[in-house]
Amino acid sequence: MKDYLISMFIDDELDLDEKIEFVETVHGDARVKDETVGLLNQEKWLREDLMPRMAPLPMPAPRRRRLDLGIGMARWWRSPLAGFAAALVLIAAVWGLHPKAPAAVEKPYRFVLFNPTARQIQLVGSFTQWVPVPMQPSGASGYWSLTVDLPAGEHRYSFVVGDGRQMPDPTVLSREKDDFGGENSIIRIDEAV
């Protein structure tokens, strides 16, 4: 089976013959099954990470009266002031916050690490007072995750793999060395808009 059939399966692009081939392969080949489940879990993250934050506040819809004005509507939209105001609403929509809502004290932040071979992964950071907190495996996908409510500001953390090997978050580029020869990742949680 061509490997890209996995992506075609994820994106609902398989025709009937390809579906037969895919199901038979997944049934008989554990490697393909594991890879498919792993990529499906990744896809959940890829699709879910952003969209729920956009949902609470609808973006401004064009008004019917304005639409009837045709080109005039377009010019109104593109005026600097209107553009700026709309951009503010859009940015608020991205982060799932109402512009007039009071600033949230803490925001949920999801920590994720892919490590299919580990028996245990723990999260340790400034927000846990450097006490290790176990992360939860996502089925047999190899992904471990933990969601923590974090206040705005800068936070340092790393992962503790298995029996104690400490490692920074491979997906975060901002890091600093700690006093014990290891490295911590650094994230910043912005204030609510």
Add this chain to the structure above:
Amino acid sequence: MRQLYEAHRHRLLGYLLRRTGDPSLAADLTQEAFARYLERYADREPSAALLFVIGRNLLYDHARRKAAYNDFQEEDHADGKDPESQFLARDECRRLLCALQRIEAEERDLLALATSSGLSYKEIAEMTGNSLANVKVKVHRARIKLRNILDVGVS
């Protein structure tokens, strides 16, 4: 037009966010894409593919302006960091978006379209000038590369 707006505003924003890794820029480009669509194509049959073509073109225009600006900056302030590294180092760049920015641009584009746009592979192929077979291969290759970037911590 309202239906197109309601149906695709989040999709276009999601696509541009995954392409750029920058929420503010993605929001600006989304707004501009709808404005241009209204300005030039409001009388046509609504087309999601056309909307995404406009959004993509705006993105490329922005990238070209940014590249020209960065070239100028580097002549004056060569500090050894390429624009991509500076971009990735920004605090507000979220982790998954950062990982996406490390995939080669064309593959990131195709994966973002497959994930966010709701367009079929065939429509994506027509929009991007790829063959359908190429889209299949490149979308999957991008997914594997993303997994490998997130997979650095495997012991």
